[in-house]
Amino acid sequence: MTKSKTSCLAFSHHDHKRCQNKLLSAARDLCESRNLRLTERRKQVLQILLQSHQPIGAYDILAQLNQGQARIAPPIVYRALEFLLEEGLAHRIECKNAFIGCVHPGHQGATQFLICKDCDKVAELENPVSALQEDARNVGFVIDHSVVELTGTCADCQQNVG
């Protein structure tokens, strides 16, 4: 039984530098094992996504890449994102048109996002769909891809407001 609590990384206080490094090296491993190239660009974009547990828009990623003298255009970012999404190294948060690094790359299966509207952090819970799938099956519907995004207030932010 996958226990949710252990997966709820974003809302847990943790050594984030270490978290980033772990996820980056997991991405490297995953690409190597699949014979895919984690190119410099892709790595750059992934690193930007992994800077925090808050989702970031494609144009904000672009702005970060262009902080130096570089003048890079949107398609480059979208293509790197496409790769990362396909390989399950990043997720798209539909209700924000934004992107976030995956915190358990390699685990297949559907993901449920908890989006705090106060701190903007997004937690990723695995395998939520069972009940939903059942409802769908009842009407003969076969699920291909699921978007589950729950917006609200995380435990920390509830305390901070009172």
Add this chain to the structure above:
Amino acid sequence: MTKSKTSCLAFSHHDHKRCQNKLLSAARDLCESRNLRLTERRKQVLQILLQSHQPIGAYDILAQLNQGQARIAPPIVYRALEFLLEEGLAHRIECKNAFIGCVHPGHQGATQFLICKDCDKVAELENPVSALQEDARNVGFVIDHSVVELTGTCADCQQNVG
């Protein structure tokens, strides 16, 4: 216990003209009871949304409104949509940046969408969140708004492909 099957209107063969009329008059009643104005514009947009059980983009709505001699601009559509969304007369399908008429206006509570990628129809199931809510509660998260969009193939389209 709300039974899903009865709510799964979009994938059921039905007299759609009657369906439209029923939903439009339900909207009228709801607005009257809440002391809100279902103005001509709002009604026009709602009628366009109710033409089918397929989601439609804001600019497609705009195009329909502009089919005659009218030259109307985006904000008009977005404002009507804002009203309809707020009152629960329409829903936004996040993964498509599109909108759909609500098939059970007045029922509060979260909604789960089944989106057929073949026929593009969207069915609306009520009250799906219980299991998800539990996972969220386990980590102290309080849900405010939920987006549950399951993309796949409806029963009809499975048959039609083989």
Add this chain to the structure above:
DNA sequence: AAAAGTTACGTTATAATATAACACTATGAC
């Protein structure tokens, strides 16, 4: 290692979606 094939990157232009800001009009309250 040159040729050929493929994958990734770069650039320009533009499409598609959404909103800010401000003016005008209709409606309801008094």
Add this chain to the structure above:
DNA sequence: GTCATAGTGTTATATTATAACGTAACTTTT
């Protein structure tokens, strides 16, 4: 009728995303 408010209309622009085409870098074959 005047006033306040809610709704509509218009212009301009912001934000998000992709099409199309060319170049560079890796890989495979020879």
